[in-house]
Amino acid sequence: MNPKRNNFIEKIFENMYQSLDSMFNDGQFSFPLNMESGKPYFYGYTMQVGPDGKPVIHEYGNLDQAGLSDSSAKAIRSDSEYREPIVDVFNDQDGKVRLIAELPGIVKDNIKITENQGVVTIKAENGERKYQASIPTGKRLDSSKSKTKFNNGVLELEIPVKKSDDEKNIRIE
Template structure:
């Protein structure tokens, strides 16, 4: 009887040999993503980044937000899409964005209608993201800070334009 060689405990994955293969084989989105990754031609110094964040929105429903430079259409974009948190407060909207390695002089912010647009023009680190805001904001009073690669934008909410109606 041949004696089986003892292997490293993690030679087989924790959930059995085929857990992840079965898990991802049934998900068309993962299959499409891996097919796209195989068709791209990212070279040295041009990393491919893809990820997603799942949070619970104020309405209690889950929100899935994608980030990175690999898009569903396939291929690698020149600009990455940063990870964003949007906090809808009583008097202000707070947008927090991860922009590692970005210098202030390459950062461009614009607020128009109910959208905040962020663009980084550093040739080595390009980011772009447009965030739809939950309400109109006072664009003249927006404040932004960049510290240790974290951009925080505070946008005071505009007062409602409607008029209260008295009920008799």
């Protein structure tokens, strides 16, 4: 690698480190007061473009966004011992909804998936690792024809959208 380029990259990371260090030292970034020592806390988000062209933002983790800058007790989602996994939802053109969930450290036998009125719930446990998510799809699903795969901590779920067989003609009087 070119020494000038390497020096440039080192300066970028040094500047980022100095900025973060000054934020912590100046009190611009603080942790919520009710954090327990030795327990992992995290916050993240995924952003995709939805089928309507608008951005869809999904937050995950056990900290609210406020937990990144607010020291209030509400910042920690301590109401549950479960983490919310990263889940991507795809509405396929062929009338199926695909969900891909990241469940690291989980084995297949410890995963429970349910569907109720278009809301898919995933719950998984393996020792200290516990995940739970309820994902609204906005569609009527035919869960009896679903297909699942689980490999290396990644769950892939494909559920067909239910065809409307309730359509009836209404006679005009």
